[in-house]
Amino acid sequence: MQPFFSIVMATHNRPATLARAIASLRAQACADFEILLVADALDGETAGVVARDLGPADSFLKRTGANGPAVSRNQGLALARGEWVIFLDDDDTFEPQHLATLKPHCERADAQVLFTDITVVTEDRQQPGIPELSRQTTPLAGADVSTLWVKNFIPLHCLAYRRSLLQGLSFDAHLASQEDWDWLLGVCSRAMPVHVPGGGAVMHKDYVNPGARRGQQEASNNTTVVLDFLHVYRRWPAPTPELKAARAGLLKGVGLALPVEWF
Numbered sequence: 001m002q003p004f005f006s007i008v009m010a011t012h013n014r015p016a017t018l019a020r021a022i023a024s025l026r027a028q029a030c031a032d033f034e035i036l037l038v039a040d041a042l043d044g045e046t047a048g049v050v051a052r053d054l055g056p057a058d059s060f061l062k063r064t065g066a067n068g069p070a071v072s073r074n075q076g077l078a079l080a081r082g083e084w085v086i087f088l089d090d091d092d093t094f095e096p097q098h099l100a101t102l103k104p105h106c107e108r109a110d111a112q113v114l115f116t117d118i119t120v121v122t123e124d125r126q127q128p129g130i131p132e133l134s135r136q137t138t139p140l141a142g143a144d145v146s147t148l149w150v151k152n153f154i155p156l157h158c159l160a161y162r163r164s165l166l167q168g169l170s171f172d173a174h175l176a177s178q179e180d181w182d183w184l185l186g187v188c189s190r191a192m193p194v195h196v197p198g199g200g201a202v203m204h205k206d207y208v209n210p211g212a213r214r215g216q217q218e219a220s221n222n223t224t225v226v227l228d229f230l231h232v233y234r235r236w237p238a239p240t241p242e243l244k245a246a247r248a249g250l251l252k253g254v255g256l257a258l259p260v261e262w263f
Helices: 015-026 044-053 069-079 098-106 145-149 179-188 224-235 241-252
Strands: 005-011 033-039 059-062 084-087 113-115 118-123 132-138 159-162 201-205
Touching (some): 005 015, 005 069, 015 044, 033 069, 098 113, 098 159, 145 179, 224 241
Parallel strands (some): 005 033, 033 059
Antiparallel strands (some): 113 159, 118 132
C-alpha cells in the first residue's frame, strides 16, 4: 500500500540524535508514512538504532561515496513511494501533530509545496540525555516567499512537497553550503511554497559544542558561503528587477559589488 508521506532522512554517525528523530516520527498522530534512511557512514551504534527503530514499511541504505547529506537525500528521494515528500535531518525532530497538521492541506488538489512554522531548540549534546537549554517558536506566516530568491528563511524540514513536482530535481553535492536553498529555488521555479499555520517542525542547535551540526563546520563558514551564494544566484536568476536589486544589495553588504544585471 502506498504511504501518504515519504520521510527522507540522511544520517552520519549520530545514533543518539537519529534515535530521537525516529522516535518523533513514531509518535506522530498521523502514521501514514514511510521512512527512507540513507547513511553515508555506519558505526555499530547507528546500526543498532536502524535494527531497533525502523519498521517493515521503512527502507535503509548504506551508500558508498563521499560523505554529505546531498547525495543521501537524492538516493532516499529516488526510493520514495509516498504522494508527498518531507526531508528530516538526523538531529531534528517533529512534534506529534506535525504530519496530521499538514495532511488536510496536502489533500487539496491545488497543493504543491507547503511549509510550516519552526521551533528552534538549543541544547548541549555532550551532556547525558541532551538537555534542552532554550526553546523559541517562530511563526512564518507573515514572511514574503518571494524573498526566497534573495536568501533562504525556511528550514528544510518545514517543507512538504507533492512528489510528482520533484521529478528531475536533485540536491547539489558540490556545494559546501546552501544546498538546501539551491534545492528550494529549483522547487520555486515550478511552484512557490504556501504557508500552513502551526505544524511541529523542531530544529535542534548545539552552540555549546562546535561542529555539532554540519552547518557549523569550517567548510560552510568561510568565503565558500559567498561563492555558493554566487553559484545559486547564477543557477536560479531572480524573476523580477526588484529581486535582482535585493540580491545585489545583499552581496554589497559583504563587500562584493556586482552590477544588478548580473543577477
